[in-house]
Amino acid sequence: MxxxxxxxxxxxxxxxxxxxxxxxxxxxxxxxxxxGKPLKADGSSTRANHQVDLLNRAVGWCRYIAEVxxxxxxxxxxxxxx
Numbered sequence: 001m002x003x004x005x006x007x008x009x010x011x012x013x014x015x016x017x018x019x020x021x022x023x024x025x026x027x028x029x030x031x032x033x034x035x036g037k038p039l040k041a042d043g044s045s046t047r048a049n050h051q052v053d054l055l056n057r058a059v060g061w062c063r064y065i066a067e068v069x070x071x072x073x074x075x076x077x078x079x080x081x082x
Contacts, residue, residue: 018070019048021055025063030055043068 016036023030035047048066055064 013075016073016075017045017068018073019045019066019068021048021052022065022067023063024065030064039068039071 014036016034017039019033019035021030021033022028033045033048033051035045037046040046040049045066045068048068052064052066056062
């Protein structure tokens with residue numbers, strides 16, 4: 001039986017999406033992220049939304065927003081080719 005590859009491994013062939021978190025105060029990209037979990041019904045990323053919630057809670061206002069910028073990326077390593 002083949003050993004299951006962890007979703008964060010570069011060997012993962014699962015479908016991933018790429019997202020960015022934007023800092024509305026600085027009008028710039030705060031960070032990019034990769035997630036292997038399915039998108040929500042509204043097209044948003046659960047991982048990105050969770051991070052944005054934590055960041056906004058820390059600063060006390062809706063300073064950060066998340067956007068999914070690429071979807072259906074086969075394999076985690078493929079994300080790094082963009």
